[in-house]
Amino acid sequence: MGICFEKYRLQPSxxxxxxxxxxxxxxxxxxxxxxxxxxxxxxxxxxxxxxKYGMTLILVSDILREEIRSGSEQGQYxxxxxxTGDIVPANPIVQLVVEKxxxxxxxxxxxxxxxxxxxxxxxxxNTEVRQPDLMLNLYARRLILQDRMAMRSSSVARFDDxxxxxxxxxxxxxxxxxxxxAPNKRVTKTIDAELGKEEVFAQVSKxxxxxxxxxxxx
Numbered sequence: 226m227g228i229c230f231e232k233y234r235l236q237p238s239x240x241x242x243x244x245x246x247x248x249x250x251x252x253x254x255x256x257x258x259x260x261x262x263x264x265x266x267x268x269x270x271x272x273x274x275x276x277k278y279g280m281t282l283i284l285v286s287d288i289l290r291e292e293i294r295s296g297s298e299q300g301q302y303x304x305x306x307x308x309t310g311d312i313v314p315a316n317p318i319v320q321l322v323v324e325k326x327x328x329x330x331x332x333x334x335x336x337x338x339x340x341x342x343x344x345x346x347x348x349x350x351n352t353e354v355r356q357p358d359l360m361l362n363l364y365a366r367r368l369i370l371q372d373r374m375a376m377r378s379s380s381v382a383r384f385d386d387x388x389x390x391x392x393x394x395x396x397x398x399x400x401x402x403x404x405x406x407a408p409n410k411r412v413t414k415t416i417d418a419e420l421g422k423e424e425v426f427a428q429v430s431k432x433x434x435x436x437x438x439x440x441x442x443x
Contacts, residue, residue: 244323248330249354255280255334255440256355257433258341260405261363262398263391264373265418266425270363271336273426274433281329285339288321289313310393312401315345323354334358334437342397344404351408359436360409361429362402363418367395 257280261267268284275282289307292300299317306313318340326335337357341347365373374391406413414432416425 244320244327246323246327246354249323249326252330253440254330254332255359255436256357257334257336257436258357258360258409259336259338259363260340260342260360260402261418262365262367262370262402263394264370264377265363265365266422267338267363269422270426270429271338274429275336277430278333278433278437280334280336281326281332283322283325283335283337283340285318285322285337288325289318292321308387308390310390310397312342312346312397315343315349319346319349319353322350326354334440341405343401344407347405347408357409357412358440359432360406360413361432362406362413362415363425364415365418367399369419370395 259267259271268286271282271284274280286307289303293304293307294300303313303317305311322337322340326337329335341350371391374395416428418425420428
């Protein structure tokens with residue numbers, strides 16, 4: 226017997242009803258989304274930011290890999306999408322992000338990395354929780370990202386870094402990024418991810434500091 230896809234695809238938004246979202250909705254902790262194509266440098270950058278500003282780091286790809294390693298039915302479901310580089314449906318991915326946030330309420334802010342990947346994910350999060358305070362889009366040209374991923378694939382063994390999956394993730398990123406940003410366009414800043422790591426870190430740090438300062442003053 227195969228996995229029951231409909232069990233997850235048709236899971237309604239009220240699945241959030243079992244979670245008490247009030248602490249997140251009322252929290253003064255900043256919420257920052259960080260998106261970018263594979264190889265844009267999201268994880269490396271955000272690990273440094275989390276350490277510098279004492280923020281909670283939520284790496285969505287790592288959450289998915291943890292679930293897959295657990296051997297759960299839901300993990301098997303996620304693996305089918307990650308194997309091919311496709312986007313995981315909004316409801317289960319948003320719920321995973323929210324659960325991680327609720328488990329870390331005592332924080333100055335959240336860095337949610339690799340989210341949202343499409344408009345449905347963005348809209349569902351905004352509806353169930355609230356809009357982010359800042360959204361960072363680390364942009365680089367396709368050829369640059371392809372070269373970076375080729376180098377990473379030769380040194381890091383990840384089941385979802387096959388040439389086919391990488392190619393599809395790139396396609397998905399460029400096809401969906403404008404719509405993924407649209408619900409939060411007002412707070413979105415695009416960063417040139419082709420710059421050196423220190424320059425990118427400096428630019429993003431300035432934006433994070435401005436966001437934290439606005440939150441503290443409000």
